[in-house]
Amino acid sequence: MLLYGSIRSAPIGEPGAHFTIANYVKAYADKEFYLLLLNSVYYALGTCTLTFLIGTFLAWVSERTNTPCKKLFMVMSLIPFIIPGILSTISWILLLSPKIGLINIVVKEALGLDAAPFNVYSMWGMIWAESIHLYPLVFLLMSAAFRNMDTSLEEAALTSGSSTFQTFRTVTLPLMRPAMVSVLLINFIRGIEAFEVPALIGVPAKISVFTTKIFLAIHQFPSDFGLAGAYAVTLLVISTVGVLIYGRITRKEERYATVTGKGYRPRVVDLGPWKWLTFGISSLIFMLAVILPIFVLLWSSFIPYYGVPSWELAGKMTWGNYHYILNYPLAATAFKNSFYLSVGTATLVMLLTSVIAWITVKTKLPGRAFLDTMCFIPIAMPGIVLGVSLIWVYLTIPIPIYGTIWVLLLAYMTKYIPYGIRAASASMIQINKELEEASFTAGGTWFQTFWKIILPLLMPGFTAGWIYISIIALRELSTSILLYSYNSTVLSIMAFDLWEGGQYTYVCALGVLMVLLLVTMAGIARKLGAKIGIAE
Amino acid sequence: MAETRDMVQIEALEKYFGEDKERVHVLKGVSLNIPEGSLYTFLGPSGCGKTTTLRCVAGLERPDGGRISIGGQTVFASGERVYVPTNKRPIGMVFQSYAIWPHMTVAENVAYPLTIQRKSKDEIKKRVGEVLKVVGLDGLEDRPAPKLSGGQQQRVAFARALINEPKVMLLDEPLSNLDAKLRVQMRSEIKALQRRTNITTIFVTHDQAEALAISDQIAVMHGGVLIEVGAPHQLYTRPKRRFTATFLGLTNLLNGKVLEVSGDSQPGKMQTKKGVLSFIPAPGLKKDQAAVISIRPENIPLHKTQPQGLENVVDGIITEAIFMGDSYQCKVAVADDIVAVHTHPFNAVNVGDKVYLHLDPASCNGLPADDKEGVDESMLGD
Numbered sequence A: 001m002l003l004y005g006s007i008r009s010a011p012i013g014e015p016g017a018h019f020t021i022a023n024y025v026k027a028y029a030d031k032e033f034y035l036l037l038l039n040s041v042y043y044a045l046g047t048c049t050l051t052f053l054i055g056t057f058l059a060w061v062s063e064r065t066n067t068p069c070k071k072l073f074m075v076m077s078l079i080p081f082i083i084p085g086i087l088s089t090i091s092w093i094l095l096l097s098p099k100i101g102l103i104n105i106v107v108k109e110a111l112g113l114d115a116a117p118f119n120v121y122s123m124w125g126m127i128w129a130e131s132i133h134l135y136p137l138v139f140l141l142m143s144a145a146f147r148n149m150d151t152s153l154e155e156a157a158l159t160s161g162s163s164t165f166q167t168f169r170t171v172t173l174p175l176m177r178p179a180m181v182s183v184l185l186i187n188f189i190r191g192i193e194a195f196e197v198p199a200l201i202g203v204p205a206k207i208s209v210f211t212t213k214i215f216l217a218i219h220q221f222p223s224d225f226g227l228a229g230a231y232a233v234t235l236l237v238i239s240t241v242g243v244l245i246y247g248r249i250t251r252k253e254e255r256y257a258t259v260t261g262k263g264y265r266p267r268v269v270d271l272g273p274w275k276w277l278t279f280g281i282s283s284l285i286f287m288l289a290v291i292l293p294i295f296v297l298l299w300s301s302f303i304p305y306y307g308v309p310s311w312e313l314a315g316k317m318t319w320g321n322y323h324y325i326l327n328y329p330l331a332a333t334a335f336k337n338s339f340y341l342s343v344g345t346a347t348l349v350m351l352l353t354s355v356i357a358w359i360t361v362k363t364k365l366p367g368r369a370f371l372d373t374m375c376f377i378p379i380a381m382p383g384i385v386l387g388v389s390l391i392w393v394y395l396t397i398p399i400p401i402y403g404t405i406w407v408l409l410l411a412y413m414t415k416y417i418p419y420g421i422r423a424a425s426a427s428m429i430q431i432n433k434e435l436e437e438a439s440f441t442a443g444g445t446w447f448q449t450f451w452k453i454i455l456p457l458l459m460p461g462f463t464a465g466w467i468y469i470s471i472i473a474l475r476e477l478s479t480s481i482l483l484y485s486y487n488s489t490v491l492s493i494m495a496f497d498l499w500e501g502g503q504y505t506y507v508c509a510l511g512v513l514m515v516l517l518l519v520t521m522a523g524i525a526r527k528l529g530a531k532i533g534i535a536e
Numbered sequence B: 001m002a003e004t005r006d007m008v009q010i011e012a013l014e015k016y017f018g019e020d021k022e023r024v025h026v027l028k029g030v031s032l033n034i035p036e037g038s039l040y041t042f043l044g045p046s047g048c049g050k051t052t053t054l055r056c057v058a059g060l061e062r063p064d065g066g067r068i069s070i071g072g073q074t075v076f077a078s079g080e081r082v083y084v085p086t087n088k089r090p091i092g093m094v095f096q097s098y099a100i101w102p103h104m105t106v107a108e109n110v111a112y113p114l115t116i117q118r119k120s121k122d123e124i125k126k127r128v129g130e131v132l133k134v135v136g137l138d139g140l141e142d143r144p145a146p147k148l149s150g151g152q153q154q155r156v157a158f159a160r161a162l163i164n165e166p167k168v169m170l171l172d173e174p175l176s177n178l179d180a181k182l183r184v185q186m187r188s189e190i191k192a193l194q195r196r197t198n199i200t201t202i203f204v205t206h207d208q209a210e211a212l213a214i215s216d217q218i219a220v221m222h223g224g225v226l227i228e229v230g231a232p233h234q235l236y237t238r239p240k241r242r243f244t245a246t247f248l249g250l251t252n253l254l255n256g257k258v259l260e261v262s263g264d265s266q267p268g269k270m271q272t273k274k275g276v277l278s279f280i281p282a283p284g285l286k287k288d289q290a291a292v293i294s295i296r297p298e299n300i301p302l303h304k305t306q307p308q309g310l311e312n313v314v315d316g317i318i319t320e321a322i323f324m325g326d327s328y329q330c331k332v333a334v335a336d337d338i339v340a341v342h343t344h345p346f347n348a349v350n351v352g353d354k355v356y357l358h359l360d361p362a363s364c365n366g367l368p369a370d371d372k373e374g375v376d377e378s379m380l381g382d
């Protein structure tokens, strides 16, 4: 832990010898900097607003209304989650690009327009592509908030004579406010640290944000580490402030939760004929967020050159792209690296955080609050900043792991510990203390108790955390792109390179393979988890 | 009962919870000795520190002062900095929630203490079979633990605690999660099991009926203090402390001042609002001391006419008479006090009747009055 801590903070905290105020002057004096700031904030605000609207609407539909097929919507809401960010970005380019975008072409022909109605290469195009990728998290968090709300509080208001709308305004909304604010904040942070969409759409569109600027500063020749650092620190400050506020709010939210967090059955609102409206809107969202992107990815992965779907092209469908990908010189290395990294990161992080969660939840050791905070810190560190800071560490102290898969493992672990600790402590809290005490009174040592009692009981949370981490680790791009080398290439980097090389159909085939790998891994993890732990 | 050794010794146990301002003193110098082979109960209202004491014996809680020994071995001594961890103490424990591990079968749960000692498979199998038979669960070895009823889970918890042949069994309110009928049944089973195995057992409960029914000895606790220790019959009929009298069943308390006492169990005299009454004094009761007479409702014969030649007769008016089937529960206004009286159902009584109550001196326990400790005056005769 301390090792990670020092890696995390050292390069940022102490500028080091070859780092002077000049970089900041250079960065801040440039008026481009303010444009950058404006762009980043605009982008993040747009993203968090749009994801909030979509996610909350779907959460409300599936938790609190009698909309038809809401179970289906619930499952479908999570699908975008499993599609790596780089792929969903590509799918939106393929759908909304003014020249080749499928939707553009279809709408143009249908309405007889001269120009393409949509342009993905714009700020709103970027916000749209990012939001479709990020809304599942809002959906999950808001569903939980709706579910945990004690509906008797609402009923009490109704029986006191307030109308449905008044109740919503005076009771439901204030009760939900902490959850809503924290969801907005977390998506603002994710918006500001997003990399894939700004890199793939923003760069060609000449709309720069901090993350892409840092990337370009390092990838230009010669690399300007100083300037990258100055931007990285600025980005870090913004996201740290966000995370600090978020931490305060969620702590408050948890206080609410202890009062009301019993297993209440949510009150379902009968929408009457309006349920067809909500059904329609939900279906539209799914059409846009799930069906179209997946369709365009699948379609492109089977055709020899990119083109609008037609019978003619359909006749030429081929496995050629898959063939190409599997025979691609780096493919084997990339698949192997990505697989090992994602499995290794998920397993190590979950084991580590299980022990940490035990300490912070079950013991009264001094310093446990500090430990908890330490584990939360990396969430404030955007992937690209983590990459920059690790580069610095190796520029200063040359440890032989630079450029190997180990540095990626270390980076991933640092990055995902906050997620692991959340999953682990949430289920640790639910384990009755007597269950482990029973093991001690039966003569078990601490290690035996942890291995035979706590870990199996933790399995549901462990598995959930493991699946989540392995998914996000497999598609990680923003940190890896600064730290990889030829031998430590991963799948997302390979996809990025192929895209940069204009080989769209190959990227799509690779993407489909990545999604298949993810689904298989998640499936196996669930099976294993259920076998070791408590069968539901 | 000749020459029984003390299996558990607790001396001046101190325990605080919380830090700084929120620090609360939970155990205030508790000392007690638990004889080998006995079923020993900690009884007291909830929050009085029973569980904490038990957990100190188990080593799950570290006391702030005092000394604990089990079977002659010191497991905790604050002065000498001795602290034997839970897993090294010769104990078996049944938790209030049973703490049956849901990811294991019945057999795996029960075998756990042996499994972690790396005993051979055959030996484990044999022992598990034996122990499950003792608790009446043979044949359920492969049942997953969550598929058990409450009573069965409890038996598994017992089997798991027994399998290591502990010197001391610790039971924390083991019956509180069962329904009323099963509770009575398991109560006798626990008692029978304890008799058969002869393992020293500490039983924690807040239910006085349960404590009376099951125990060899009861330690009455209140507010982190040990009030009194005794056998059930003695505690009920001859309590030495006012708290014991009120906590173990219903009783009437009559305030007064001691006029004369002469040695233990010789009747003394007390001035009360109802005149001078005779009573059996608690040890140490002194002349002129403020005291109470405790007399239980079922020990007060009720006469319609003034009985002749009896001591301690007072008269009053019946203000309430509730027919309960096995008795009438009456409230009788005596001067400006209310006395609760339970009479035989054949003895028909009506509200408004004038009656004479015989407060038989042998049933009147004179107890120190200063011993209030949270006992609400409204409990009087209620």
Ligand SMILES: Nc1ncnc2c1ncn2[C@@H]1O[C@H](COP(=O)(O)OP(=O)(O)O)[C@@H](O)[C@H]1O
Residues within 6 Å of the ligand: B017, B018, B026, B044, B045, B046, B047, B048, B049, B050, B051, B052, B053
């Ligand atoms: N872990 C703890 N932290 C703080 N206070 C505690 C803790 N455990 C028990 N207490 C307090 O100590 C007192 C005694 O508790 P306990 O021994 O559980 O009582 P009981 O007699 O009901 O078993 C209670 O006031 C309780 O609130």
Ligand SMILES: [Mg+2]
Residues within 6 Å of the ligand: B047, B050, B051, B052, B173
């Ligand atoms: Mg208790």
